[in-house]
Protein backbone atom coordinates (compact mmCIF):
# COMPACT_ATOMS: atom_id res chain seq x y z
CA UNK A 1 0.00 0.00 0.00
CA UNK A 2 1.27 3.45 -0.85
CA UNK A 3 2.16 5.76 2.02
CA UNK A 4 0.30 9.07 1.93
CA UNK A 5 0.59 11.83 4.51
CA UNK A 6 -2.72 13.70 4.49
CA UNK A 7 -3.89 14.51 8.00
CA UNK A 8 -2.61 14.26 11.57
CA UNK A 9 -5.94 12.61 12.35
CA UNK A 10 -4.78 9.55 10.42
CA UNK A 11 -1.71 9.11 12.64
CA UNK A 12 -1.38 7.39 16.01
CA UNK A 13 1.32 8.39 18.51
CA UNK A 14 3.29 5.36 17.27
CA UNK A 15 3.07 6.49 13.65
CA UNK A 16 4.26 9.96 14.66
CA UNK A 17 7.13 8.45 16.63
CA UNK A 18 8.37 6.73 13.46
CA UNK A 19 8.67 10.13 11.75
CA UNK A 20 10.40 11.64 14.79
CA UNK A 21 12.91 8.78 15.01
CA UNK A 22 13.63 8.91 11.28
CA UNK A 23 14.26 12.67 11.47
CA UNK A 24 16.73 12.16 14.31
CA UNK A 25 18.58 9.58 12.22
CA UNK A 26 18.61 11.84 9.15
CA UNK A 27 20.67 14.34 11.16
CA UNK A 28 23.35 11.73 11.84
CA UNK A 29 23.89 10.92 8.15
CA UNK A 30 26.44 12.99 6.23
CA UNK A 31 25.21 15.14 3.35
CA UNK A 32 27.24 13.00 0.97
CA UNK A 33 25.59 9.77 2.08
CA UNK A 34 22.15 11.35 2.22
CA UNK A 35 22.53 12.32 -1.41
CA UNK A 36 22.46 8.63 -2.38
CA UNK A 37 19.12 7.83 -0.74
CA UNK A 38 16.57 8.98 -3.35
CA UNK A 39 18.70 9.03 -6.51
CA UNK A 40 16.53 8.79 -9.60
CA UNK A 41 13.29 9.70 -7.82
CA UNK A 42 11.19 12.67 -8.93
CA UNK A 43 8.97 14.73 -6.66
CA UNK A 44 6.11 16.72 -8.21
CA UNK A 45 5.67 19.92 -6.22
CA UNK A 46 2.17 21.20 -7.03
CA UNK A 47 1.54 24.52 -5.31
CA UNK A 48 -1.92 25.67 -6.36
CA UNK A 49 -1.41 28.59 -4.02
CA UNK A 50 1.88 30.28 -3.23
CA UNK A 51 3.68 29.28 -0.04
CA UNK A 52 7.31 30.00 -0.64
CA UNK A 53 8.75 28.70 2.63
CA UNK A 54 6.96 25.38 2.56
CA UNK A 55 7.73 24.84 -1.10
CA UNK A 56 11.43 25.67 -0.78
CA UNK A 57 11.70 23.43 2.27
CA UNK A 58 10.15 20.46 0.43
CA UNK A 59 12.20 21.02 -2.70
CA UNK A 60 15.43 21.41 -0.75
CA UNK A 61 14.63 18.22 1.20
CA UNK A 62 14.21 16.28 -2.05
CA UNK A 63 17.46 17.66 -3.54
CA UNK A 64 19.33 16.86 -0.31
CA UNK A 65 18.32 13.22 -0.72
CA UNK A 66 19.59 13.16 -4.30
CA UNK A 67 16.15 13.31 -5.94
CA UNK A 68 14.78 15.77 -8.48
CA UNK A 69 11.85 18.15 -8.48
CA UNK A 70 9.29 19.25 -11.05
CA UNK A 71 6.25 21.41 -10.47
CA UNK A 72 4.77 24.84 -10.22
CA UNK A 73 4.71 27.55 -7.58
CA UNK A 74 1.30 29.04 -8.23
CA UNK A 75 -1.80 28.22 -10.14
CA UNK A 76 -1.59 31.16 -12.55
CA UNK A 77 1.36 29.57 -14.36
CA UNK A 78 -0.38 26.31 -15.22
CA UNK A 79 -2.96 24.66 -17.41
CA UNK A 80 -5.17 24.65 -14.32
CA UNK A 81 -5.70 28.35 -14.90
CA UNK A 82 -6.83 27.41 -18.42
CA UNK A 83 -9.65 25.38 -16.90
CA UNK A 84 -8.13 21.91 -16.61
CA UNK A 85 -9.83 19.84 -13.91
CA UNK A 86 -7.89 18.97 -10.80
CA UNK A 87 -8.08 15.25 -11.46
CA UNK A 88 -6.72 15.71 -15.01
CA UNK A 89 -3.76 17.62 -13.59
CA UNK A 90 -3.06 14.82 -11.11
CA UNK A 91 -3.34 12.07 -13.73
CA UNK A 92 -0.97 13.97 -16.03
CA UNK A 93 1.61 14.61 -13.34
CA UNK A 94 1.48 10.93 -12.33
CA UNK A 95 3.30 10.09 -15.58
CA UNK A 96 6.21 12.30 -14.69
CA UNK A 97 6.90 11.68 -11.02
CA UNK A 98 7.13 9.26 -8.08
CA UNK A 99 5.56 11.32 -5.30
CA UNK A 100 3.16 14.28 -5.32
CA UNK A 101 3.32 17.17 -2.87
CA UNK A 102 0.21 19.36 -2.92
CA UNK A 103 -0.62 22.75 -1.52
CA UNK A 104 -4.14 23.92 -2.35
CA UNK A 105 -6.51 26.63 -1.08
CA UNK A 106 -9.43 24.20 -0.77
CA UNK A 107 -9.95 21.87 2.17
CA UNK A 108 -9.78 18.19 1.36
CA UNK A 109 -7.86 18.48 -1.91
CA UNK A 110 -4.94 16.33 -0.81
CA UNK A 111 -7.29 13.59 0.41
CA UNK A 112 -9.02 13.68 -2.98
CA UNK A 113 -5.67 13.51 -4.80
CA UNK A 114 -4.55 10.56 -2.68
CA UNK A 115 -7.76 8.71 -3.56
CA UNK A 116 -7.49 9.18 -7.32
CA UNK A 117 -3.73 8.72 -7.72
CA UNK A 118 -1.66 5.57 -7.50
CA UNK A 119 1.28 7.72 -6.35
CA UNK A 120 1.84 8.64 -2.71
CA UNK A 121 0.57 12.12 -1.85
CA UNK A 122 1.93 14.48 0.78
CA UNK A 123 -0.32 17.29 2.00
CA UNK A 124 1.58 20.59 2.15
CA UNK A 125 -1.51 22.46 3.36
CA UNK A 126 -5.15 22.18 2.26
CA UNK A 127 -6.91 25.48 2.90
CA UNK A 128 -7.69 25.99 6.57
CA UNK A 129 -7.73 22.25 7.24
CA UNK A 130 -4.41 20.43 7.67
CA UNK A 131 -0.69 21.04 7.36
CA UNK A 132 0.70 17.82 8.84
CA UNK A 133 4.35 18.43 7.95
CA UNK A 134 4.26 21.63 10.02
CA UNK A 135 2.91 19.74 13.03
CA UNK A 136 5.51 17.00 12.62
CA UNK A 137 8.35 19.51 12.45
CA UNK A 138 6.98 21.30 15.53
CA UNK A 139 6.93 18.00 17.43
CA UNK A 140 10.44 17.22 16.23
CA UNK A 141 11.64 20.62 17.46
CA UNK A 142 10.13 19.91 20.87
CA UNK A 143 11.58 16.43 21.23
CA UNK A 144 14.96 17.57 19.94
CA UNK A 145 15.15 20.11 22.77
CA UNK A 146 13.61 18.15 25.61
CA UNK A 147 14.14 14.48 24.58
CA UNK A 148 10.52 13.88 25.56
CA UNK A 149 7.06 15.34 25.01
CA UNK A 150 4.96 13.92 27.85
CA UNK A 151 4.78 16.22 30.87
CA UNK A 152 6.03 19.38 29.16
CA UNK A 153 4.35 22.69 29.92
CA UNK A 154 3.36 24.45 26.74
CA UNK A 155 1.89 27.92 26.30
CA UNK A 156 0.17 28.89 23.05
CA UNK A 157 0.07 32.62 22.36
CA UNK A 158 -1.88 34.81 19.94
CA UNK A 159 -4.61 33.74 17.54
CA UNK A 160 -5.79 30.50 19.10
CA UNK A 161 -9.16 30.63 17.39
CA UNK A 162 -8.15 30.37 13.74
CA UNK A 163 -4.59 29.06 13.85
CA UNK A 164 -4.64 25.64 12.24
CA UNK A 165 -1.02 25.20 13.34
CA UNK A 166 -2.03 25.57 16.99
CA UNK A 167 -5.06 23.29 16.71
CA UNK A 168 -3.14 20.54 15.01
CA UNK A 169 -0.14 20.70 17.35
CA UNK A 170 -2.38 20.77 20.41
CA UNK A 171 -4.22 17.63 19.30
CA UNK A 172 -0.94 15.87 18.58
CA UNK A 173 0.53 16.86 21.97
CA UNK A 174 -2.51 15.36 23.70
CA UNK A 175 -1.79 12.08 21.88
CA UNK A 176 1.62 12.26 23.56
CA UNK A 177 -0.07 12.72 26.94
CA UNK A 178 0.66 16.38 27.48
CA UNK A 179 -2.09 17.26 29.93
CA UNK A 180 -1.71 20.93 30.78
CA UNK A 181 -1.70 23.93 28.49
CA UNK A 182 -1.60 27.66 29.00
CA UNK A 183 -3.63 29.62 26.46
CA UNK A 184 -2.73 33.29 26.00
CA UNK A 185 -5.02 35.21 23.67
CA UNK A 186 -7.39 38.15 23.39
CA UNK A 187 -10.99 37.29 24.27
CA UNK A 188 -12.08 37.32 20.66
CA UNK A 189 -9.39 34.82 19.59
CA UNK A 190 -9.70 32.19 22.30
CA UNK A 191 -9.30 28.49 21.57
CA UNK A 192 -12.63 27.04 20.35
CA UNK A 193 -14.47 24.99 22.98
CA UNK A 194 -14.63 21.83 20.89
CA UNK A 195 -10.84 21.58 21.01
CA UNK A 196 -10.98 21.56 24.80
CA UNK A 197 -13.32 18.57 24.91
CA UNK A 198 -10.71 15.87 24.96
CA UNK A 199 -11.63 12.23 25.17
CA UNK A 200 -8.68 10.57 26.84
CA UNK A 201 -8.23 8.75 30.13
CA UNK A 202 -5.90 11.55 31.18
CA UNK A 203 -7.71 14.76 32.15
CA UNK A 204 -6.34 17.81 30.30
CA UNK A 205 -6.25 21.23 31.97
CA UNK A 206 -6.36 24.53 30.12
CA UNK A 207 -5.24 27.67 31.92
CA UNK A 208 -6.47 30.73 30.04
CA UNK A 209 -5.02 34.21 30.40
CA UNK A 210 -4.73 37.47 28.52
CA UNK A 211 -1.34 38.26 30.02
CA UNK A 212 1.70 36.97 28.16
CA UNK A 213 3.85 37.60 31.25
CA UNK A 214 1.95 34.75 32.99
CA UNK A 215 3.39 32.27 30.52
CA UNK A 216 7.03 33.16 30.94
CA UNK A 217 7.83 31.69 34.37
CA UNK A 218 5.41 28.79 33.67
CA UNK A 219 6.36 27.28 30.36
CA UNK A 220 8.93 24.97 28.86
CA UNK A 221 7.74 26.06 25.43
CA UNK A 222 6.06 29.26 24.28
CA UNK A 223 4.47 28.77 20.88
CA UNK A 224 3.88 32.20 19.34
CA UNK A 225 1.47 32.90 16.46
CA UNK A 226 0.65 35.92 14.40
CA UNK A 227 -2.48 37.95 15.16
CA UNK A 228 -3.86 38.98 11.82
CA UNK A 229 -5.49 42.35 11.40
CA UNK A 230 -8.20 40.93 9.15
CA UNK A 231 -9.49 38.69 11.96
CA UNK A 232 -10.89 41.76 13.70
CA UNK A 233 -14.10 43.31 12.39
CA UNK A 234 -13.31 46.30 14.60
CA UNK A 235 -9.89 47.81 13.83
CA UNK A 236 -9.81 49.71 17.13
CA UNK A 237 -10.03 46.35 18.87
CA UNK A 238 -7.04 45.15 16.86
CA UNK A 239 -4.96 48.20 17.77
CA UNK A 240 -5.77 47.62 21.44
CA UNK A 241 -4.63 44.01 21.59
CA UNK A 242 -1.89 43.69 18.99
CA UNK A 243 1.02 44.73 21.23
CA UNK A 244 -0.16 42.75 24.24
CA UNK A 245 0.84 39.53 22.51
CA UNK A 246 4.36 40.55 21.49
CA UNK A 247 7.37 39.02 23.15
CA UNK A 248 10.65 40.88 23.77
CA UNK A 249 13.96 40.04 25.40
CA UNK A 250 13.21 42.08 28.54
CA UNK A 251 10.18 39.92 29.31
CA UNK A 252 12.29 36.79 29.02
CA UNK A 253 14.57 37.79 31.94
CA UNK A 254 12.18 35.89 34.24
CA UNK A 255 12.21 32.83 32.02
CA UNK A 256 13.42 29.43 33.19
CA UNK A 257 16.68 28.42 31.57
CA UNK A 258 15.19 25.66 29.44
CA UNK A 259 12.39 27.80 27.95
CA UNK A 260 12.21 27.71 24.15
CA UNK A 261 10.24 30.08 21.95
CA UNK A 262 8.72 28.59 18.79
CA UNK A 263 6.94 30.27 15.89
CA UNK A 264 5.82 28.77 12.55
CA UNK A 265 7.18 31.86 10.70
CA UNK A 266 6.93 34.27 9.01
CA UNK A 267 6.71 36.54 12.03
CA UNK A 268 5.65 40.16 11.78
CA UNK A 269 6.09 41.92 15.09
CA UNK A 270 4.98 39.35 17.65
CA UNK A 271 8.58 38.46 18.48
CA UNK A 272 10.94 41.45 18.84
CA UNK A 273 14.30 41.07 17.03
CA UNK A 274 16.14 41.28 20.38
CA UNK A 275 14.72 37.85 21.28
CA UNK A 276 16.80 36.36 18.44
CA UNK A 277 19.98 36.86 20.47
CA UNK A 278 18.67 35.03 23.56
CA UNK A 279 19.22 31.29 24.16
CA UNK A 280 15.42 30.94 24.15
CA UNK A 281 15.00 31.66 20.44
CA UNK A 282 14.32 28.39 18.68
CA UNK A 283 12.26 29.50 15.67
CA UNK A 284 15.06 29.64 13.11
CA UNK A 285 16.24 26.21 14.17
CA UNK A 286 12.59 25.14 13.91
CA UNK A 287 12.61 26.11 10.23
CA UNK A 288 15.77 24.02 9.74
CA UNK A 289 14.05 21.13 11.52
CA UNK A 290 11.35 21.46 8.86
CA UNK A 291 13.91 20.55 6.25
CA UNK A 292 15.06 17.55 8.32
CA UNK A 293 11.50 16.38 8.97
CA UNK A 294 10.55 16.67 5.29
CA UNK A 295 13.54 14.48 4.42
CA UNK A 296 12.28 11.96 6.97
CA UNK A 297 8.78 12.11 5.44
CA UNK A 298 10.11 11.54 1.91
CA UNK A 299 12.22 8.61 3.09
CA UNK A 300 9.14 7.15 4.77
CA UNK A 301 7.09 7.57 1.59
CA UNK A 302 9.69 5.67 -0.43
CA UNK A 303 10.10 3.10 2.33
CA UNK A 304 13.83 3.77 2.59
CA UNK A 305 15.05 2.74 6.02
CA UNK A 306 18.11 4.43 7.44
CA UNK B 307 -52.55 -0.34 16.21
CA UNK B 308 -55.58 1.09 18.06
CA UNK B 309 -58.97 1.56 16.41
CA UNK B 310 -59.01 5.35 16.21
CA UNK B 311 -55.79 5.34 14.20
CA UNK B 312 -57.28 2.98 11.65
CA UNK B 313 -60.19 5.30 11.18
CA UNK B 314 -57.99 8.30 10.62
CA UNK B 315 -55.52 6.69 8.25
CA UNK B 316 -56.78 3.70 6.28
CA UNK B 317 -54.97 0.37 6.35
CA UNK B 318 -53.15 -0.58 3.21
CA UNK B 319 -53.30 -4.02 1.61
CA UNK B 320 -49.64 -3.98 0.70
CA UNK B 321 -46.91 -1.41 0.81
CA UNK B 322 -44.67 0.38 3.23
CA UNK B 323 -45.52 2.07 6.52
CA UNK B 324 -43.10 4.46 8.10
CA UNK B 325 -44.03 4.62 11.76
CA UNK B 326 -42.78 6.08 15.03
CA UNK B 327 -41.76 9.30 13.35
CA UNK B 328 -41.34 12.01 16.00
CA UNK B 329 -44.09 14.58 15.42
CA UNK B 330 -42.84 17.23 13.03
CA UNK B 331 -40.26 15.03 11.26
CA UNK B 332 -42.92 13.52 8.97
CA UNK B 333 -42.86 16.55 6.70
CA UNK B 334 -39.12 16.19 6.21
CA UNK B 335 -39.47 12.53 5.33
CA UNK B 336 -42.24 13.44 2.91
CA UNK B 337 -39.83 15.84 1.22
CA UNK B 338 -37.39 12.97 0.72
CA UNK B 339 -40.11 10.74 -0.71
CA UNK B 340 -41.12 13.47 -3.13
CA UNK B 341 -37.58 13.55 -4.50
CA UNK B 342 -37.49 9.79 -5.18
CA UNK B 343 -38.36 9.36 -8.89
CA UNK B 344 -39.60 5.80 -8.24
CA UNK B 345 -42.41 7.22 -6.09
CA UNK B 346 -43.60 9.76 -8.63
CA UNK B 347 -47.09 8.35 -9.18
CA UNK B 348 -47.38 6.33 -6.01
CA UNK B 349 -50.22 7.14 -3.57
CA UNK B 350 -48.84 8.27 -0.21
CA UNK B 351 -50.93 8.96 2.90
CA UNK B 352 -49.52 11.26 5.51
CA UNK B 353 -50.78 11.50 9.07
CA UNK B 354 -49.66 13.93 11.72
CA UNK B 355 -49.75 14.16 15.48
CA UNK B 356 -51.09 10.75 16.50
CA UNK B 357 -50.92 9.81 20.13
CA UNK B 358 -47.99 7.59 20.91
CA UNK B 359 -47.03 6.02 24.22
CA UNK B 360 -43.38 6.16 23.36
CA UNK B 361 -43.11 9.54 21.63
CA UNK B 362 -46.06 11.50 23.00
CA UNK B 363 -47.00 12.48 19.48
CA UNK B 364 -45.95 10.91 16.23
CA UNK B 365 -46.33 11.16 12.48
CA UNK B 366 -46.95 8.29 10.10
CA UNK B 367 -46.61 7.67 6.36
CA UNK B 368 -48.17 4.96 4.24
CA UNK B 369 -46.79 4.29 0.79
CA UNK B 370 -48.59 2.05 -1.69
CA UNK B 371 -45.47 0.51 -3.14
CA UNK B 372 -43.76 -2.74 -2.22
CA UNK B 373 -40.34 -1.39 -1.50
CA UNK B 374 -38.21 1.68 -1.03
CA UNK B 375 -34.78 2.06 -2.59
CA UNK B 376 -31.75 1.84 -0.33
CA UNK B 377 -30.80 5.46 -0.94
CA UNK B 378 -34.20 6.76 0.14
CA UNK B 379 -34.06 4.62 3.28
CA UNK B 380 -30.60 6.01 4.04
CA UNK B 381 -31.85 9.56 3.56
CA UNK B 382 -34.73 8.87 5.94
CA UNK B 383 -32.29 7.49 8.50
CA UNK B 384 -30.38 10.75 8.37
CA UNK B 385 -33.41 13.00 8.72
CA UNK B 386 -35.12 11.00 11.42
CA UNK B 387 -33.02 8.20 12.90
CA UNK B 388 -34.94 5.56 14.83
CA UNK B 389 -38.12 5.46 12.77
CA UNK B 390 -39.66 2.08 11.94
CA UNK B 391 -40.17 0.94 8.37
CA UNK B 392 -42.75 -1.84 8.07
CA UNK B 393 -43.46 -3.89 5.00
CA UNK B 394 -47.14 -4.84 4.65
CA UNK B 395 -48.55 -7.82 2.69
CA UNK B 396 -52.26 -8.61 2.83
CA UNK B 397 -52.76 -6.20 5.70
CA UNK B 398 -50.10 -7.99 7.75
CA UNK B 399 -46.69 -6.69 8.80
CA UNK B 400 -44.20 -9.07 7.17
CA UNK B 401 -41.02 -7.15 7.92
CA UNK B 402 -40.06 -4.42 10.34
CA UNK B 403 -36.79 -2.50 10.46
CA UNK B 404 -35.55 0.31 12.66
CA UNK B 405 -33.51 2.65 10.54
CA UNK B 406 -30.24 4.04 11.87
CA UNK B 407 -27.81 6.30 10.04
CA UNK B 408 -25.06 4.31 8.31
CA UNK B 409 -21.49 4.60 9.67
CA UNK B 410 -20.34 6.01 6.34
CA UNK B 411 -22.49 8.14 4.04
CA UNK B 412 -21.43 8.28 0.43
CA UNK B 413 -22.93 11.08 -1.64
CA UNK B 414 -26.01 11.41 0.56
CA UNK B 415 -25.29 14.82 2.10
CA UNK B 416 -23.82 18.05 0.85
CA UNK B 417 -20.90 19.56 2.80
CA UNK B 418 -21.70 22.95 4.27
CA UNK B 419 -18.14 24.25 4.08
CA UNK B 420 -17.89 26.46 0.97
CA UNK B 421 -14.12 25.87 0.87
CA UNK B 422 -14.49 22.08 0.80
CA UNK B 423 -13.19 20.35 -2.34
CA UNK B 424 -16.48 18.43 -2.63
CA UNK B 425 -18.23 21.74 -3.30
CA UNK B 426 -15.81 22.63 -6.05
CA UNK B 427 -14.80 19.50 -7.95
CA UNK B 428 -17.53 18.29 -10.31
CA UNK B 429 -18.32 14.59 -9.94
CA UNK B 430 -16.55 14.16 -6.62
CA UNK B 431 -18.81 12.19 -4.26
CA UNK B 432 -19.18 13.52 -0.72
CA UNK B 433 -18.29 11.22 2.14
CA UNK B 434 -19.26 11.62 5.78
CA UNK B 435 -18.44 9.45 8.78
CA UNK B 436 -20.89 9.23 11.67
CA UNK B 437 -18.57 10.40 14.44
CA UNK B 438 -21.10 10.73 17.25
CA UNK B 439 -24.24 8.56 16.82
CA UNK B 440 -25.81 9.91 20.03
CA UNK B 441 -25.61 13.54 18.97
CA UNK B 442 -25.96 12.73 15.25
CA UNK B 443 -22.66 14.38 14.39
CA UNK B 444 -20.92 13.61 11.12
CA UNK B 445 -17.45 14.55 9.88
CA UNK B 446 -16.61 15.31 6.26
CA UNK B 447 -13.84 12.94 5.15
CA UNK B 448 -12.38 15.70 2.95
CA UNK B 449 -12.42 18.99 4.87
CA UNK B 450 -12.63 17.19 8.26
CA UNK B 451 -15.28 19.59 9.57
CA UNK B 452 -17.88 18.24 11.96
CA UNK B 453 -21.59 18.96 11.45
CA UNK B 454 -24.90 17.96 12.90
CA UNK B 455 -26.72 15.76 10.36
CA UNK B 456 -29.69 18.14 10.44
CA UNK B 457 -27.56 21.07 9.27
CA UNK B 458 -26.72 19.33 6.01
CA UNK B 459 -28.96 19.14 3.00
CA UNK B 460 -29.42 15.82 1.20
CA UNK B 461 -28.09 15.27 -2.29
CA UNK B 462 -30.89 14.28 -4.65
Ligand SMILES: [Zn+2]
Pocket residue numbers: 108417418419422423424446447448449450451
Ligand atom coordinates in the same frame (compact mmCIF):
# COMPACT_ATOMS: atom_id res chain seq x y z
ZN1 LIG C 1 -16.28 19.03 3.52
